[in-house]
Amino acid sequence: MKLPFEKIRNVIAAYIDVSDEEWNIYASNFQLKKFKKNELLLQAGAICKELYFVNSGLLRVFFVDKKGEEHTFHFSLENAFSTDYESFLKKAASNYSIQALENTEVVSISFETLEAGYRNLRDGEKLGRRLAEDYFFLFGNKIRSFYTESPMERYHNMDLVFPGILQRVPQHFIASYLNISSVHLSRLKNS
Amino acid sequence: MKLPFEKIRNVIAAYIDVSDEEWNIYASNFQLKKFKKNELLLQAGAICKELYFVNSGLLRVFFVDKKGEEHTFHFSLENAFSTDYESFLKKAASNYSIQALENTEVVSISFETLEAGYRNLRDGEKLGRRLAEDYFFLFGNKIRSFYTESPMERYHNMDLVFPGILQRVPQHFIASYLNISSVHLSRLKNS
């Protein structure tokens, strides 16, 4: 991969057409950033000022409850976006933290750059709508899985949503994502 | 309320500016529909062909798992939209059913009408983006509540998301929404 923004261009091209001219202007404001394993890209309580696109590596989105326990909300693999979009758009304190679980390279997009894209790309607003819709579907399906599937079913389905994740992150993060204790996940797997 | 589409106009006006001219064209394709208590607006398995906006009454969105058990996913109160948006947009079989819990009056919007709105309203795509974003936030917060709140906390918070709902629908629907058995909800409340 010579061009650092090729992956994100391909992902966006699946949503809307973007001419080379449009793209060059848009992408000129992107930044490439690298984070080491365990580094935080966003700290809960801060205002999320960047939208990330994962070039390589792996991110974990999580929040901390009143008791101080972490809960893994989401993983962001290669070619996925990651952010606290509500904090990002509303410029409000973030509920989530984002952490690199591996050395990770991301494309960082500022609020101003994203907004300019919505305004200046010919189909910018449509891109925003389609992306929001897709993540809306993703969340809706996740909620449905909480209602209709057993923990073990959700465990196996994780590999469909996050291919390879089960071999890639420690099991306690998987348990956290499934909203069960790590002891219980171990028990379910080995019985 | 003399004008049947006044409520939806006010809701949309909170997202984008719409001129009278634009509105008259757009709304000319809306339909007013009435459903009686317990009637289904959408049957799971069918393709969802309409987006609903609740003028009065109350809708319940639910799905049925493999064992045939119903799970209440969402309530739609006055001034809210309701649909299986994924089925609606992708023209795919719906996972959800939508049922009127009271005699309910809705504004019904076809796929073609909605798409025409995205194309022809000056800020149509922005409207779509903002609505998708808001429901995305709603779902994200619902997921977070599953991770971080106890059933009783989620019970009490329901009144914030759906004001008055606890007094308005049978308790077993509330339990279903909370993803606990109705016996357990009764136990939690009375102890």
Add this chain to the structure above:
DNA sequence: GATTTTTGATAACAATTGTTGTTGCAGTCG
């Protein structure tokens, strides 16, 4: 290479939640 640290399995026990069945009450409908 030795030593911490992390991870995952396991056991024992506690807490939460589900299931089944019963009862009484309040609507609803003939």
Add this chain to the structure above:
DNA sequence: CGACTGCAACAACAATTGTTATCAAAAATC
């Protein structure tokens, strides 16, 4: 008016899940 239905409380028991603690293997660190 009486029969029927739906709803919620309750009890008893079963199943699931959480908590705490221990241990061994693997991985990271020095």
